[in-house]
Amino acid sequence: MRRLSYQLPLVLLLLVLTAPLLAGIETYTFETPEQEQAYKNLTEELRCLVCQNQNIADSNAELAQDLRKKAYQQVKQGKSEDEVAEWMVDRYGDFVLYRPPVKATTLFLWVGPLLFLLIAFVVLWRIGRARRNQPPEADSVDEQSLEQARHMLENKES
Amino acid sequence: MKSMRYVVPLLIFVALVALLLKGLGQDPKEVPSPLVGKPAPAFTAQQLHVPEKQFSASDMKGRVWMLNVWASWCFSCRAEHELVTRMAREHGIVVVGLNYKDEPADAKGWLQQFGNPYVTSVMDQEGDIGIEYGVYGVPESFIIDKSGVIRRKVIGPINDSAEEKPQNSVDQLLAFINELEAE
Numbered sequence: 068m069r070r071l072s073y074q075l076p077l078v079l080l081l082l083v084l085t086a087p088l089l090a091g092i093e094t095y096t097f098e099t100p101e102q103e104q105a106y107k108n109l110t111e112e113l114r115c116l117v118c119q120n121q122n123i124a125d126s127n128a129e130l131a132q133d134l135r136k137k138a139y140q141q142v143k144q145g146k147s148e149d150e151v152a153e154w155m156v157d158r159y160g161d162f163v164l165y166r167p168p169v170k171a172t173t174l175f176l177w178v179g180p181l182l183f184l185l186i187a188f189v190v191l192w193r194i195g196r197a198r199r200n201q202p203p204e205a206d207s208v209d210e211q212s213l214e215q216a217r218h219m220l221e222n223k224e225s
Numbered sequence: 226m227k228s229m230r231y232v233v234p235l236l237i238f239v240a241l242v243a244l245l246l247k248g249l250g251q252d253p254k255e256v257p258s259p260l261v262g263k264p265a266p267a268f269t270a271q272q273l274h275v276p277e278k279q280f281s282a283s284d285m286k287g288r289v290w291m292l293n294v295w296a297s298w299c300f301s302c303r304a305e306h307e308l309v310t311r312m313a314r315e316h317g318i319v320v321v322g323l324n325y326k327d328e329p330a331d332a333k334g335w336l337q338q339f340g341n342p343y344v345t346s347v348m349d350q351e352g353d354i355g356i357e358y359g360v361y362g363v364p365e366s367f368i369i370d371k372s373g374v375i376r377r378k379v380i381g382p383i384n385d386s387a388e389e390k391p392q393n394s395v396d397q398l399l400a401f402i403n404e405l406e407a408e
Binding site for chain 2 (some may be wrong): 116119128129133134137151156157158160161162194
């Protein structure tokens with residue numbers, strides 16, 4: 068009991084000291100679950116431009132925090148997911164989206180993998196066809212050695 | 226005809242290598258701005274040295290100018306500062322500073338120490354104007370033409386010619402601004 072009474076103030080002190088750390092976490096409240104979902108989807112689909120391989124939900128870069136705030140404010144104003152995404156694209160370009168829209172400049176990005184797969188299939192098919200069409204290997208065994216072989220077999224039997 | 230069997234894959238291979246090499250040469254950190262070719266976003270903000278006076282982007286209509294995003298905490302800004310100063314003082318380029326996410330006192334001290342090439346600097350403590358301009362790092366610069374259209378975005382520090390990033394070289398930027406002046 069003596070030990071505990073000694074530790075208790077220490078624990079309390081630690082709680083007080085770490086409180087500001089907890090306060091650093093953003094707490095956004097929403098009026099409807101739909102808005103919350105829209106905000107979640109947005110922050111997961113938008114790329115952080117500073118760290119590039121993180122979405123803004125995961126990133127703690129200052130710009131990501133700012134963009135989260137902007138997304139929150141706009142969702143709260145009743146803007147749709149698409150509208151907020153468009154707002155971001157207007158400022159930062161398609162790169163801000165993890166899934167870029169299909170258009171002339173991004174077409175290769177979307178159909179490229181399929182195209183390569185198609186090429187691979189065509190090549191495979193042609194190789195297969197070439198193999199099948201190859202004339203069966205010509206008899207390279209001449210009559211003489213055939214006769215010799217026959218002879219050897221016969222001799223073995225006897 | 227038989228030689229085609231080797232030539233075609235070879236050509237495809239060479240094309241692929243060329244494509245990948247080009248990709249290697251690009252800086253993935255440099256994100257092209259959708260704002261180039263569009264009117265510069267309007268903003269009105271307090272001036273750093275005269276907070277009671279506002280500055281609007283529209284005040285610059287009819288002039289070619291450069292909006293230079295800087296901050297006292299930004300290390301690369303110090304590297305380009307000498308060149309921005311040269312552009313303003315020796316070549317008469319109109320440079321407006323956008324003091325991004327900075328403390329006014331720090332910013333003023335920085336300018337006092339390193340010199341102030343700006344016609345004026347406006348405060349963007351919250352970074353809101355920065356977001357309107359698609360700023361994702363400091364320094365960045367925007368070259369805006371007489372009709373208020375952003376014609377070029379410079380990402381990262383302006384450098385002193387013939388270095389690794391020719392698109393950021395001060396000579397190229399001066400030539401570009403001269404072209405805009407002649408329009």
